[in-house]
Amino acid sequence: MADGRHHNPALQPENFDASELTNAFEQLMRNKRFNQLQEQSRASSRTQSPAPAAMSPGLYPPHPSRAPPPPPPTAAQYPPQMPPQTSAQSPLLRSLPIVPAPPQDPASLKFRNLLHVLSVTPTKYENPGLLDEALAHIPLDRLYSEAEEESQIMQAQAASVGGKPEWGYQDCVIRALLRWFKNCFFKFVNNPPCARCGSPSIAQGMTPPSPDETARGATRVELYRCSEGMCGSYERFPRYSDVWQLLQTRRGRAGEWANCFSMFCRALGGRVRWVWNAEDHVWTEVYSEHQRRWVHVDACEEAWDQPRLYTEGWGRKISYCVAFSIDGATDVTRRYVRSPTRHGKARNRAPEEVLVWVIHEIRKKRRENLSKTDQRRLMKEDEREERELRAYTASALAAELNNLFPQNTTTGRPEDQKTPASRQDVPMEWLDTRQRNHGHSGPDGSHNGR
Numbered sequence: 001m002a003d004g005r006h007h008n009p010a011l012q013p014e015n016f017d018a019s020e021l022t023n024a025f026e027q028l029m030r031n032k033r034f035n036q037l038q039e040q041s042r043a044s045s046r047t048q049s050p051a052p053a054a055m056s057p058g059l060y061p062p063h064p065s066r067a068p069p070p071p072p073p074t075a076a077q078y079p080p081q082m083p084p085q086t087s088a089q090s091p092l093l094r095s096l097p098i099v100p101a102p103p104q105d106p107a108s109l110k111f112r113n114l115l116h117v118l119s120v121t122p123t124k125y126e127n128p129g130l131l132d133e134a135l136a137h138i139p140l141d142r143l144y145s146e147a148e149e150e151s152q153i154m155q156a157q158a159a160s161v162g163g164k165p166e167w168g169y170q171d172c173v174i175r176a177l178l179r180w181f182k183n184c185f186f187k188f189v190n191n192p193p194c195a196r197c198g199s200p201s202i203a204q205g206m207t208p209p210s211p212d213e214t215a216r217g218a219t220r221v222e223l224y225r226c227s228e229g230m231c232g233s234y235e236r237f238p239r240y241s242d243v244w245q246l247l248q249t250r251r252g253r254a255g256e257w258a259n260c261f262s263m264f265c266r267a268l269g270g271r272v273r274w275v276w277n278a279e280d281h282v283w284t285e286v287y288s289e290h291q292r293r294w295v296h297v298d299a300c301e302e303a304w305d306q307p308r309l310y311t312e313g314w315g316r317k318i319s320y321c322v323a324f325s326i327d328g329a330t331d332v333t334r335r336y337v338r339s340p341t342r343h344g345k346a347r348n349r350a351p352e353e354v355l356v357w358v359i360h361e362i363r364k365k366r367r368e369n370l371s372k373t374d375q376r377r378l379m380k381e382d383e384r385e386e387r388e389l390r391a392y393t394a395s396a397l398a399a400e401l402n403n404l405f406p407q408n409t410t411t412g413r414p415e416d417q418k419t420p421a422s423r424q425d426v427p428m429e430w431l432d433t434r435q436r437n438h439g440h441s442g443p444d445g446s447h448n449g450r
Contacts, residue, residue, distance in 0.1 A: 021398040022391075100357035108350040112358045119324045119362050121259070122274045124243060125266040126326060133247060134267040143180060143268075147172035168290030174270055174297065175304055181261050182302040187251040189237065194226035196233045201226055209238060217242025254300050258282040261299035273323040275332065279316060279345070285323055285332070293388060294323070296335070307335045311343035319345035327378055328363030331355060334389040338396045 103109045124130070150172045154165040167175070191201045201224035209218045218238035226233045239255070240246055246260040258274060262284045265272045273285035273294060283298040296307040303309055310316045321333045337343050350358075363382075367375055 019398075021401050022394040025394060025397055025401075098352050098356050100360055101351070101353035102357050103350060103354045108354045111350040112354070112361075115322065115329065115358050116362065118276050118322070119329055119366075122262065122272065122325050125263045125272065130243060130263065131267040133244070134264055137185070137247060138177070138264060138267065139180065143173060143176040146176040146179075150175065165290075168288065170270065171286075171288050171290055171295070173268060174265055174286050177264060177268060178261075178297060178299060178302060178304060181264060181299050185250060186257055186260060186299070188257070188300065189251045189253060191224055192235050192237050194228065194231060194233060194235055197226065197228055197231045199226050199228040199231060201235050204234070207236070213238045216240060216245045218245075255282055257300040258284055258298075261297075265297075271325070273325045273330075275321055275323045277310075277318060277336075278320040278349070279318055281310065292384065294332070294335075294385065308338060311337055311339075317343055317345040319347045320349070322359075324362075326366060328366045329359045330382070330385065331359060332389070334392050338392055339400070 103112045147169060151165070151167075151169045154167060154172075158165040191203060193199065194201055204223040204225050207221050207223040209221045213221060213236075216238075217240050219241065220239050222237040222239065224235040224237060226235065239252070240249065241255075241259065243260055243263045246252065246256055249256075252260075259282075262272045262274050265284065265286055271287035273287075275283050275285055275296075277283075283296065283300075285294040286297050287293075288295050295305050296309075297304055298306070298309065301309065306313070311318060318333065318337050321331070321336050323330045323332045333347075347355075367378060370378070
């Protein structure tokens with residue numbers, strides 16, 4: 001070289017591989033954890049109490065094994081509305097394992113109660129009468145025909161390259177259901193039109209539900225007034241959570257869309273999850289037997305397997321995404337937040353140890369009556385999904401490292417390379433709702449947009 005320095009060709013940017021970086025990073029984190037445990041062991045041995053002859057009761061504290069337990073912390077020791085041991089740093093970046101711990105402080109107990117209330121939602125989809133009623137609304141022949149055609153096309157494309165089809169037949173059935181539900185069945189409501197003259201209406205706030213609305217599952221009602229001065233009539237918009245009623249009204253926002261669509265997926269034999277997001281949105285996950293993983297589905301956006309839509313597409317920052325099913329609950333935040341530093345939000349509703357404890361509690365409650373075989377099957381699925389979520393974190397870190405070098409190409413899972421839908425692709429009525437509404441829509445006090 002002209003400057004007298006020698007460069008190793010193996011260190012050129014184009015020679016870096018994401019998988020090798022991932023393995024190296026995982027090995028580094030294992031070594032770090034091992035060293036931390038060694039340091040803790042040495043520190044524990046160094047802090048052993050001295051011999052009794054050299055110890056004065058008035059100068060030295062008792063040995064930890066003889067010391068009384070410390071008094072429980074008081075509420076005054078913590079800032080208001082802030083549970084202890086809670087860090088704004090995402091747990092996705094921590095190397096230490098999380099040991100489940102029951103909730104102790106008021107904020108953690110409140111979060112636990114909220115998750116238990118939300119976990120009841122997918123249990124309503126198991127009503128046989130409700131599923132029969134849903135099937136009566138679904139054009140099965142049309143959906144099966146579209147699914148068969150799409151499945152054959154995928155098989156032909158895969159056969160031409162000697163590979164495996166991306167999606168199976170059952171996945172194609174859900175995809176056909178998604179298109180029909182979005183375009184033919186359900187209607188998005190921003191401000192409901194006046195029932196008397198059809199003019200647009202103006203939001204007037206919230207009003208208590210009537211006895212009839214309460215009996216049909218409405219816990220709150222939005223009130224609107226006709227914008228036409230000569231009319232001036234009022235329009236009520238009950239926010240129903242009862243899926244029976246949604247089959248009749250066929251309208252709502254994200255909460256109603258996800259609730260009704262998830263039930264339709266269950267009626268067609270799919271395994272479904274109802275996903276709650278702390279930042280005022282809900283959606284569905286459907287299990288793909290073909291790919292042996294849970295797939296993101298947002299009926300309101302007609303989005304299939306686009307988990308990065310909300311962060312990289314809409315520019316959202318997300319704290320919690322918890323998926324609830326008839327088999328339990330799972331924290332799936334890592335599926336939707338690939339870069340915690342850019343798109344993660346402070347998880348300060350409860351310590352991470354409490355969240356893990358509550359999720360295990362819900363799983364135990366939902367699975368206690370299952371057979372041993374089903375319990376083992378679900379446990380293996382949980383382990384497989386945990387590996388998948390860890391892989392997302394490792395791939396994101398490897399991608400960040402690769403971005404440090406110029407002239408580098410992206411590697412990794414195919415779904416990681418998909419371009420998420422941009423914010424401009426989202427319906428304007430949906431964005432207007434997010435910007436204008438400031439009410440409450442659920443037990444967690446989320447906004448009207450849900």
